Amino acid sequence: MRYEFKERDAWDLVRFLGIQGKQRGDELQLAECPYCHGGKNRKDKGSSSINLRTGQFKCLRQSCGVQGNMLTLARDFGYMLIPEVEAAAGARKTYRTLKTPKEPIRPKPPAVTYLESRGISRQVAEQYEITVQTEHTNVLVFPFYDENGDMQFVKYRKTDFDKTRDKNKEWCEAGTRPILFGMKQCTDFETLVITEGQIDSLSVTEAGVKNAVSVPTGARGFTWVPHCWEWVRKFRKIVVFGDFEKGHMSLLDELRQRFPNPIYRVEEADYQGCKDANELLCKHGAAAVKAAVERSKPVPVRRVKPLTEVSRVDIYKLPKLKTGVCQLDRLLGGGLYFGQVDIIAGKRGDGKSTLAGQIMANAMDQGYKCFVYSGELPDYLFKAWLDFQVAGPANVVENYREDGSVNRFVTNSNMDRINAWYQDKCYLYDTGIIDDDEPEDLVKTLRSAIMQYGVKVILIDNLMTAIDLDVDENTEKYDRQSRFVKKLARMAMQYEVLILLVAHRRKNVYTNDTNDEVSGSADITNLAGIVMSYDRDKELPPTQRRLVVSKSRLMGKLCLDGYVMDYDERSKRIYGFGDELNREFGWQKAGDFELVEGMIPFDEEISFE
Structure with missing residues (x-):
């Protein structure tokens, strides 16, 4: 995808880096260079800038002198500029097309009566076209x-x-596209x-605050993000007014990781002991709701916290x-x-990719969304092996060809399931x-998949193809490996995701240290949390x-003697x-399907009349 510079990208990047910026003419002057930070004693402030017309970056310090553009900065500091993720063929979900009424929906009296009991006026009900079902006036x-x-x-x-x-x-229409309520x-x-x-969003509107929206399926449902990501990103800032319970605000953590916009939050004191915006409206009035939004504070800079705020963790x-x-x-x-x-290390052909694929199958079975980069296997072959592992030996059919060789497959009905x-x-x-x-494109794509699709487990198979090494060997490749794995480690920690990295063993090993046997820079195993090897x-x-x-x-705890593992060729x-x-x-479980907590599909015809 071709990148076209936009002025807002420069401001978004500066906020992402946590550096103050000030516009002077066509230049966005930075308080400090993100590369040299103003020199050894940080004395040379304001030496770097981004041109707001071209996106070109430069640092005027002679000992630094770094130049580049927005793509350079995004690459070097792990910032996502183009939110584009290509999913596996067939993974994109299709949604029902709903018929949009030609005229605005007029609220029925029972809807108005109920909303007024919650402090919301007829005017707001009409603005958002809230009504009740014809045959069920309590819905x-x-x-x-x-x-x-x-x-x-x-x-x-249900009222x-x-x-x-x-x-x-609460429930929703089955098969419809989840978006934010109130976008129109x-x-x-x-x-x-x-x-x-x-x-709650209607309560914020009732208080005279514009641009109030709400999520479609509760605090745990983020299926709306891919469909609203570009639209939300257009806003200068986001104020999160989630439910506040037990000292924690819902939505806040996920939204700050999914969107690059400046994120503000309503302060705990402004909830005045209430759970949400509607309770605040009913108990303390519209002025209290409006004041809560207006007094919202920026979420503290990422990666910066007082030591006293670090919690004890088991x-x-x-x-x-x-x-x-x-x-x-x-x-x-x-x-x-x-x-x-x-890291999962091993010699070529010993089965490390098979082990990694099986771990991904287990991740899916535990409800985690997964992302796979397979640099050696074509997508259909990776999926074929995963299909066998997920199916299991009892569901893999074997027959024999005329030459006596074994043909294995999963039946069409089971493959559909x-x-x-x-x-x-x-x-x-x-x-x-x-x-x-490729390496920068891959890192950018991983970050985008995490933010837009809620991916929690990532498999990179393998390191050598992921960084697109040149054919002739030279010292530069180790620097590239180190830089790449450092970005992965930062990403894993920042978004609390798990990244599995498949790596080859060295061809010639002259060490008794298993970690030193991993091919490439020593930084690879130094940065890893766990190093495993799987070999003959x-x-x-x-x-x-x-x-x-x-x-x-x-x-x-280590196991240097290793565990003996068996392999079932059939599955x-x-x-x-x-x-x-x-x-x-x-x-294989009867009636297996996934629903957001508190939601059920509803196939009844939509009724507005």
Whole structure:
């Protein structure tokens, strides 16, 4: 994709770097150079700038003298300029097309009566076209229009919900595109106020605050982000007015990681002991709601916090991914921890990619969204092996060709179920569009996938192809490897994701240190949280491998003698002592489907009449 410089990109990048900037003519002068920081004693301030017409960057300090452009800065500091992620073929979801009413929907009296009981006027109800179902006047209807005025999503809410009688308080139309409620009613791109519930965004509007929207499926549902990302990014700043409970505001953490906009938050004191904007409106009036938005404060600069704010953490309770290998999970304290880069090393052809693929299958089964870069296997071959692992030996059919060779496959009906299970769980990097600057393109794509799709587990197979090394060997390749892995480590920590990095062993090994056997720069294993190797062993039969753990930064426990692992050729599954070869994945469970908490699909015809 070709990048076209926009002035706002320079300001967004400066905010991302945490550097103050001031416009002077066509130049955005920076308080300090992001490369040299003003010299040894930081005395040379204001020596660098970005041209707001061309995007060109320069530092005038003689000992620095770095020059470049916005792409250079984005590359060197891990900032995303072009939010473009290519998903695996067939992974993109199709949505129902809803018919947009020709005339604005007029609220029915029961809708107005209920909203007035919540402090929301008829005028606001008419502005947002809130009504009730024709045959169920106790069910509110919230139409979600996009910025062009087209209806994309519809949500329902019972006004007389009783948890002893009713199964659900809210639900939505099945198969419709999730977007933010209130996009159509936004009037400019100054400040966007994002709340958790529709009643809350209506309360903010009632208080005289413009550009109030709410998420479609609660604080845990972020399926709307890919469909609204570009639109939200246009706003000068975002104010988060989420539900506040137990000292924590919903939405805040996710939004600050998903969007580059300056993020502001409503202060705890301005909630006045209330849970949300509507409760504040009902108890303290519209002025209190408006003041809460106006007094919102910027979220503190990332990566900067007082030591006193660091909480005590029980490392055994930290989120972790179970690998599916019982002995390995036990050694690591429950699995692979998020927020770090873990390495799987091994010789070519020994099965390290197979092990990595099986860990990704387990990640999907635990509900984590995954992203895979496979530099050696074409996408169809990677998927074919993963299909066998997910299907399991009981669902892989074997027959024999005329020459006596074995033909293995998964039946069409089971593949349909497996593909349905894959939906929105895993994305692949499209190697068909790689340009000459692959390492930077890959890092940028990973960051975009994390922000827009909520990816939590990433597999890079493997390091050598990921950095697009030149054929002739020279010292430069180690610098490139080191720089690349450092970016991965920063990304893993910043977004609390797990990155699995597959690496080759050295061809000629003259060391007894397993970590030194990983091919490439020493920084690779130094930056890793866990280093594993998966190899053949002369003492083992051909169908077995040895899994060694040579580094475990968090737990400190190693297994240098290794665990003996078996391999099932039929299903490509790897298993060891205590593992279940025939374990079932989610696609085999009856009625397996994924829903956001508190939501159920609703196939009833949308009724506005």
